[in-house]
Amino acid sequence: MKVSMRGILFLVFVACLGGCASSGVRVTGGTDAESLGVQSETAATTSFSGGVHRIIVAYNDETNSQATIQYTSSTRQVLHGASLMGWSYSNDDGVTWKYGGKLTPPSEWAVLWGDPGLTTSRRNYGMVFMSNLAFPEAKFPAGGHSGYVDASVAGGACLFRSLDGGVSSRRRPSGRCCGAIRG
Numbered sequence: 084m085k086v087s088m089r090g091i092l093f094l095v096f097v098a099c100l101g102g103c104a105s106s107g108v109r110v111t112g113g114t115d116a117e118s119l120g121v122q123s124e125t126a127a128t129t130s131f132s133g134g135v136h137r138i139i140v141a142y143n144d145e146t147n148s149q150a151t152i153q154y155t156s157s158t159r160q161v162l163h164g165a166s167l168m169g170w171s172y173s174n175d176d177g178v179t180w181k182y183g184g185k186l187t188p189p190s191e192w193a194v195l196w197g198d199p200g201l202t203t204s205r206r207n208y209g210m211v212f213m214s215n216l217a218f219p220e221a222k223f224p225a226g227g228h229s230g231y232v233d234a235s236v237a238g239g240a241c242l243f244r245s246l247d248g249g250v251s252s253r254r255r256p257s258g259r260c261c262g263a264i265r266g
Contacts, residue, residue: 144169
């Protein structure tokens, strides 16, 4: 009987879901400062690095975003430097989680905005790639952007790479962005 790697990964993922706690498991840090903000729109992958099998989850992360994403009673103001690109990882099949943090926009990019993507290299199972939509400096107003985010400020995606199975991510200069969104 021939078993594919994709089939094995699917079974591992299903097994991990079966062990999820119904009461919720904290995936950010335990301090109040790390708990502020919501996480949403998740993406997940697995890796193997340094002898450890790991689950990695990326998400839109509003943790500690009060200075760069501001809400009023009627709108939202997004300021230069905002990032929703957060992630967490588990080394024990999802029993406990460590907050990986949030990535910052590389030079020439004003904001990392959301819609996370996450995958593991087929050739090197310890190499994890994370991506997020991004706003280039050239399209982003100096005073920030109010209201709904659309193609007037969005302009591409940024890709970051982890060489240690999703524990850390290389930021600048390894964060690469490309302007590929047509509005």
